[in-house]
Each structure stands twice: as structure tokens, then as C-alpha cells.
Amino acid sequence: MSPDRVETDVDGRRVTVSNLDKVLYPEAGFTKGQVLDYYARVADAMLPHVRDRPATFKRYPNGVEGKAFFQKHAPDTRPDWVVTLDVPSTSDPGVSVEFVVVRDRATLVWAANLATLEFHVPLWHQRKGKEPPGPPDHMVFDLDPGPGTSIVECCEVARWIGDALGEDKVLAKTSGSKGLQLYVPLKRAQWDATNERAHELARSLESEHPDAVVSIMRKALRPGKVLVDWSQNSPSKTTVAAYSLRARATPTVSTPVTWDEIEACRRSGDPRDLRFEVTDVLDRLEKFGDLMAGLVKPPATTRRSAQKSSPGRPRRPT
Secondary structure (H helix, E strand, O other), rough: OOOOOOEEOOOOOEEEEOOOOOOOOOOOOOEEHHHHHHHHHHHHHHHHHHHEEEEEEEEEEOOOOOOOEEOOOOOOOOOOOOOOEEOOOOOOOOOOEEEEEEEHHHHHHHHHHOOOOEEEEEEOOOOOOOOOOOOOOOEEEEEEOOOOOOOOHHHHOOOOHHHHHHHHOEEEEEOOOOOEEEEEEEOOOOOHHHHHHHHHHHHHHHOOOOOEEEEEOHHOOOOOOOOEEEOOOOOOEEEOOOOEEEEOOOEOOOEOOOHHHHHHHHHHHHHHHHHHHHHHHHHHHHHHHHHHHHHHHHHHHHHHHHHHHOOOOOOOOO
């Protein structure tokens, strides 16, 4: 085996890793080894958000400044313990795509070793004995700031969505890039109804706040406004997973946040209030646990956990 390739034990599975000193985030000097270390450490919080969901990898073999590509098809050369799922193609009737399903820490580290910086998953999970795709588990609003705006304006729009739906029913995370993403847990939902409900609210916000909100992706309409992207509510669409790295200049992370933090950022006007990197996220998990656990835990468990350990108004770890 090449000296650049070594075998490591990850929860009892042998994973071959390579080129650990290769810098993937040049501005920060953040290496591939540090990427693997992050995913190994964040796995306990991240796995419930990706488990049983077909994963799309966004790979950066030459780092964030090089060319990237999305990979949906499971690599042919993969360990025999990597779980896959055949999902019907939306563009080619009668054809299925074999996706990787990230079920454990070893699979997460193996995928990261492929220079997968970003993990994207759909709003549905595979149900035992059922053909994919399943019904939606969540409704999502992807708030994307147009030119001249930032996550600060997204916080204002998020507050309007929280007012409309009830903040206790909505969980939020940063995109890790420029925007904010809001998730609403669903039960026994259908895709058409969920999509229309999200579209209706986006149009309503656009009507009520025409100078601040747009619900149409047309680029000419977006300067100075926040796009409320409702179209993600489709079985074929994916969003970046909670705790996934993003391919920015530095290793930022799609990070769960509280409504108190959203409001604090709105008031301060400083986008840096909701910008979190690897060390921030690991510190936050140690202090607060998973702030999006309500998406993946039974409601009663979530309520008991929240009463016991809610951070109230967490601040950036120092």
C-alpha cells in the first residue's frame, strides 16, 4: 500500500484513507485529514439527518478552488459494507439510480475520503418494504439572499415565516453558504399538497413584502430581495444536510440555530453572527447538543430533551 494510503479502524470497519496532508481549503490551510476528522467527530449528530436517505456527494478532488462534481451513482469501487438504494430516475423512465445511503460513521468517513465535502439529501427517507421515493418527512423553505442582501435579510424573512407557521413548529439551520433554511416536520403528508402549501406561503410573503421577498427564481427579480425557494419540496430535490461542510473559502458548516440567534443576527445586522466553522460547530454540539433533533426524534422525546438542555440563546463559542 502506498505511503499516502493507510488503513484505519472506524467503529470496527477498515477504511482506507489517503492524501491526508492535501490542503482542500487553501485560504484556511484546512487539510483532507482535518475534513475526515471533522466528519468522524460530527457523525453522531449528523447521521440521524442522513440515515436511510439517498445521498448525493459533491466532491472536490482538488480542493474548493478546483473543479467540483456531483455524484449520485454509488462508486463501483466501494467497500461491501456500504449500503445502497435504487431510486427511480426522474429523467429516464424505467431506469434506476443506485445511491449510497450513509448509515454509519465508517460510510461517512469513506465518502469524505473521496473528497466529498458536501452531502445533500432529499426530504424523504426509505421506508421498509416500500418503493422509493417515500412521502415527505419535512417541508423546507430555502432562503437565498439576492445581490445586495445577506443572511441578515434572510433572518427577517424567517421571522415572517415563523409568525405564519408558529416558531415552535419550525427548525432552522444556516446553509453554510449565504442563506438560511427552515424545516417543518410533517406527518402523513403528500408531495403535491406540501409543495402547494410552501408555494402559497412564498407567494403570500411576496405579496405582503414585495420590496423584500421574491418567490420566482428569475435572476433579474432578485437584487435587493430574498428568494423564498419553495420548489425544494419535491421528491427529486435535495438540500445540504445538517452539519455538512460547504465549499467556501474556509470550512463553514450548515449549522442548526435557534430563533433567538436568528433574531439577534437580524438586530445586529452582522452576517458573521450566523457564520460557523468546524471548531464552532463541534463546540456548540458539546454545549447544546443537536438543535435540530426535533426533525429526527419522536415529539415527546424532543420536548423532554428541550426542557432539560435547551440553550435558550446560545452564542458563538469562544
